[in-house]
Amino acid sequence: xxxxxxxxxxxxxxxxxxxxxxxxxxxxxxxxxxxxxxxxxxxxxxxxxxxxxxxxxxxxxxxxxxxxxxxxxxxxxxxxxxxxxxxxxxxxxxxxxxxxxxxxxxxxxxxxxxxxxxxxxxxxxxxxxxxxxxxxxxxxxxxxxxxxxxxxxxxxxxxxxxxxxxxxxxxxxxxxxxxxxxxxxxxxxxxxxxxxxxxxxxxxxxxxxxxxxxxxxxxxxxxxxxxxxxxxxxxxxxxxxxxxxxxxxxxxxxxxxxxxxxxxxxxxxxxxxxxxxxxxxxxxxxxxxxxxxxxxxxxxxxxxxxxxxxxxxxxxxxxxxxxxxxxxxxxxxxxxxxxxxxxxxxxxxxxxxxxxxxxxxxxxxxxxxxxxxxxxxxxxxxxxxxxxxxxxxxxxxxxxxxxxxxxxxxxxxxxxxxxxxxxxxxxxxxxxxxxxxxxxxxxxxxxxxxxxxxxxxxxxxxxxxxxxxxxxxxxxxxxxxxxxxxxxxxxxxxxxxxxxxxxxxxxxxxxx
Numbered sequence: 001x002x003x004x005x006x007x008x009x010x011x012x013x014x015x016x017x018x019x020x021x022x023x024x025x026x027x028x029x030x031x032x033x034x035x036x037x038x039x040x041x042x043x044x045x046x047x048x049x050x051x052x053x054x055x056x057x058x059x060x061x062x063x064x065x066x067x068x069x070x071x072x073x074x075x076x077x078x079x080x081x082x083x084x085x086x087x088x089x090x091x092x093x094x095x096x097x098x099x100x101x102x103x104x105x106x107x108x109x110x111x112x113x114x115x116x117x118x119x120x121x122x123x124x125x126x127x128x129x130x131x132x133x134x135x136x137x138x139x140x141x142x143x144x145x146x147x148x149x150x151x152x153x154x155x156x157x158x159x160x161x162x163x164x165x166x167x168x169x170x171x172x173x174x175x176x177x178x179x180x181x182x183x184x185x186x187x188x189x190x191x192x193x194x195x196x197x198x199x200x201x202x203x204x205x206x207x208x209x210x211x212x213x214x215x216x217x218x219x220x221x222x223x224x225x226x227x228x229x230x231x232x233x234x235x236x237x238x239x240x241x242x243x244x245x246x247x248x249x250x251x252x253x254x255x256x257x258x259x260x261x262x263x264x265x266x267x268x269x270x271x272x273x274x275x276x277x278x279x280x281x282x283x284x285x286x287x288x289x290x291x292x293x294x295x296x297x298x299x300x301x302x303x304x305x306x307x308x309x310x311x312x313x314x315x316x317x318x319x320x321x322x323x324x325x326x327x328x329x330x331x332x333x334x335x336x337x338x339x340x341x342x343x344x345x346x347x348x349x350x351x352x353x354x355x356x357x358x359x360x361x362x363x364x365x366x367x368x369x370x371x372x373x374x375x376x377x378x379x380x381x382x383x384x385x386x387x388x389x390x391x392x393x394x395x396x397x398x399x400x401x402x403x404x405x406x407x408x409x410x411x412x413x414x415x416x417x418x419x420x421x422x423x424x425x426x427x428x429x430x431x432x433x434x435x436x437x438x439x440x441x442x443x444x445x446x447x448x449x450x451x452x453x454x455x456x457x458x459x460x461x462x463x464x465x466x467x468x469x470x471x472x473x474x475x476x477x478x479x480x481x482x483x484x485x486x487x488x489x490x491x492x493x494x495x496x497x498x499x500x501x502x503x504x505x506x507x508x509x510x511x512x
Contacts, residue, residue, distance in 0.1 A: 081357070168188070196343075204298075378428055
């Protein structure tokens with residue numbers, strides 16, 4: 001409706017709406033105020049039907065770049081990558097908001113969030129609508145953490161907890177209480193804000209780890225090498241790098257003796273403590289250094305080893321960028337790590353601002369990350385325990401890694417796991433499913449309207465040109481199958497369901 005201006009101006013004010021393609025997978029409706037003289041032809045009011053977003057033509061990934069800060073465009077797509085890799089995907093509208101900050105401020109808003117951590121939305125329940133019991137019911141610990149990934153306002157903290165859960169892999173299969181695994185989660189979650197030294201010390205005396213790698217059964221009369229070996233091989237130094245010998249492992253195992261716990265048929269393992277009487281206090285030689293070493297000394301000797309910093313940088317980098325860094329990037333990150341007294345956060349922030357993070361190749365989302373990002377995009381809470389067996393089928397059940405080496409991220413997508421990802425989409429869409437036979441769906445809908453509607457459900461993910469073309473071609477074929485008038489509604493409803501399933505199952509949402 002026109003709004004008349006004052007008589008002296010002899011103008012009429014109009015609001016013209018038009019569709020604007022952002023070039024990042026979404027078309028926005030923009031409003032512009034236009035003033036015309038009275039009697040002049042008014043602008044067109046109706047913007048017409050919403051066009052489909054321009055499909056993406058991604059650039060070829062760049063090779064390893066020198067160390068530095070990313071200087072390229074930081075738009076919705078780059079912000080989405082940041083949220084996918086440093087969190088669990090964007091909430092509706094979050095990527096656009098983050099992009100307006102610029103790259104550096106966007107990174108720091110995730111890594112150094114202001115205010116208290118909070119969970120927003122309905123509390124998690126099982127398939128019967130009963131509140132979950134993460135300490136007691138099998139699989140509910142998985143639901144508990146998945147819920148935090150979905151509802152947290154500080155997803156970076158949850159993502160780093162997941163990184164360290166894989167790094168210091170511990171499993172319910174060797175721990176007497178699920179509560180102890182969740183206690184370890186809190187240690188891992190806070191780890192990013194400290195030094196790797198502190199995190200290693202806390203994990204070494206952690207009750208779940210003391211059970212998992214036999215630290216609580218390691219005595220001076222019968223040294224157990226499990227933890228000493230994995231501390232060097234997987235946690236701090238790496239295998240086959242010349243960092244340690246079998247003798248170093250044996251000597252470190254002696255230094256780690258002294259931890260004990262009690263057993264109760266109801267409580268399981270409890271009352272964890274260090275008992276000097278169980279500790280071997282004779283001199284040991286580790287990495288060529290002789291002393292009356294204890295468990296703290298072993299941790300210190302490992303993290304101050306000349307080959308630790310390079311191992312730390314390589315391993316941490318691999319969680320965020322799939323291709324190895326350039327030589328100078330690697331050396332610069334090692335220096336950054338050592339100059340900051342082995343603090344973790346500065347190195348993570350440097351990686352999240354590196355050109356390789358934004359210009360390098362895509363990564364496959366781990367199953368639990370895909371699951372959480374799907375639920376966040378759809379605004380779906382945890383209200384089913386199906387996510388436990390679906391996570392297991394896709395290759396990742398939280399608090400249950402396959403072994404001490406963690407999950408094999410080279411097997412995230414294969415013929416044995418991809419079906420579970422498909423079913424994750426099916427279960428996530430349960431409340432978004434359109435009934436085909438109750439006449440609730442619209443009777444007429446163009447291909448353009450149908451694809452736009454499906455994309456809007458997920459917050460307008462950007463699709464590659466070939467993928468979007470296939471969806472449009474499929475949607476175009478459906479009306480030809482309508483032979484009678486009564487078939488129109490159910491066929492269009494089923495078409496929308498198919499579009500929703502295919503978009504979420506496409507590489508565009510499986511990759512980050």
